[in-house]
Amino acid sequence: MPEPLIFVATHDIAGRTRGKAFPAADRALRLTRGLGWTPTNVQITCFDVIADSPFGALGDLLLLPDAATEVKLADPGGGPDEHFMLGDILTTEGTPWACCTRAILRGALDRLNRVAGLTLHGAFEHEFQLTPGGTGPGWAYTLDGFRAQAGLLGDLMGAMRATGLDPDTIMKEYGPDQYEVTMGPATGVTIADQSTILRELTRTIARRHGEVASFTPIRDPASVGNGAHIHMSFSDAAGDPATHDPDGPRGMSALTGSFIAGILKYLDRILAFTAPSVISYARLTPHRWSAAYNNLGFRDREAAVRICPVTARDPKAIARQYHFEYRAADSAAAPHLALAAIVHAGVQGIEEGLPPPPASEEDLSLLDAATLADRGYLRLPETLGAALDRLEASETVAGWFPEGFLPVYLAHKRFEAAHVAGMAPAEVHTLYGSVY
Secondary structure, rough: OOEEEEEEEEEEOOOOOEEEEEEHHHHHHHHHOOOEEOOHHEEOOOOOOEEEOOOOOOEEEEEEHHHOOOOEEOOOOOOEEEEEEEEEEEEOOOOOOOOHHHHHHHHHHHHHHHHHEEEEEEEEEEEEOOOOOOOOOOOOOOHHHHOOOOOHHHHHHHHHHOOOOEEEEEOOOOOOOEEEEEEOOOEEEEHHHHHHHHHHHHHHHHOOOOOEEEEOOOOOOOOEEEEEEEEEEEEOOOEEEEOOOOOHHEOOHHHHHHHHHHHHHHHHHHHHHHHHHHHHHHOOOOOOOOOOOOHHHHOOOOEEEEOOOOOOOOOOHHHHHOOEEEOOOOOOOOOOHHHHHOOOHHHHHHHOOOOOOOOOOOOOHHHHHHHHHOOOOOOOOOHHHHHHHHHHOOOOHHHOOOOOOHHHHHHHHHHHHHHHOOOOOHHHHHHHHHOO
């Protein structure tokens, strides 16, 4: 008879959900003792090739499951349950390891609360594509396109609700076989935890329907990409909304304005965390409804940061709904690490007292470099290599992360880029598509 198992996972810097399983009968023991983990695992790239590692074969760590993240979903077809938890990577002394992405996010959120007295709320909005062949031209946003996968989409929303996520909307997106799923907001580390959970639920539900779901940043450079947009808002120490000020520019509170200004100031130096694959940069180009410049947009889906619309007239309801969206992200990014980088950049803006940025209202791709610079805009890095160079050159950004983390990350991502450097573009896109 099969042994029921529980998988303990970390969403690592490769943007992959890795870990190991144990017998469910040992749950209580493993919640306190954890499971063994190896430092060099952090250098397993998304292609399962190990980058240069400072750890070699040495060292031991603990992967400690967090019961608050437990997911258990029965298979109506009689197969094994989907049963997993997310975990923290600790040293053998029980302290957070420098390369644990959940611990890195906690550090960023603690800084936000310490500096500004704010708590972060938010959710990731995911786009994904199913195995090619299900839908054709003319199906974008249509009932036919939805109907083609209605069973899968209904099962996914049901799985979200059954595992503690708040299902919001699901739709046939613009691209071939592309769908978008959104969920209600969570708080703190749970924002990124739920992104991980949703990606894995989507993959398992797709398999049950004979499909393969891919969150690849862009499957075909001649078509559209798949974003992982991050929606954010704040509450203060009393639990009241703190993102909106009706008298502020575009409705931003002073803290929100400085936070967004910090994101935009440091965006070129954190992009390697939020768009961390070689092919991410084929998506971050003008007129793809993604982000190509460090601009704030008011309801503008080509802006790096967008102020989202509200659907209310009551001031209290507006304050609760008001939020902004970071758009220069995709699902090659580890959600905890991407969110940590964004939060650190925002808090840096608060600490520096940056004024709220103006919202652009034109096609920035039509402006020359001198005009862009005069208005404070810059073209974002156009390759992963360029983004990594910007990251490495910033002492400020390096100071946000635990000692030793940044060299590991840079080595990992440069090794990933070198692995595909000699491949034809179509081969590179296919390879990433199979990974994510």
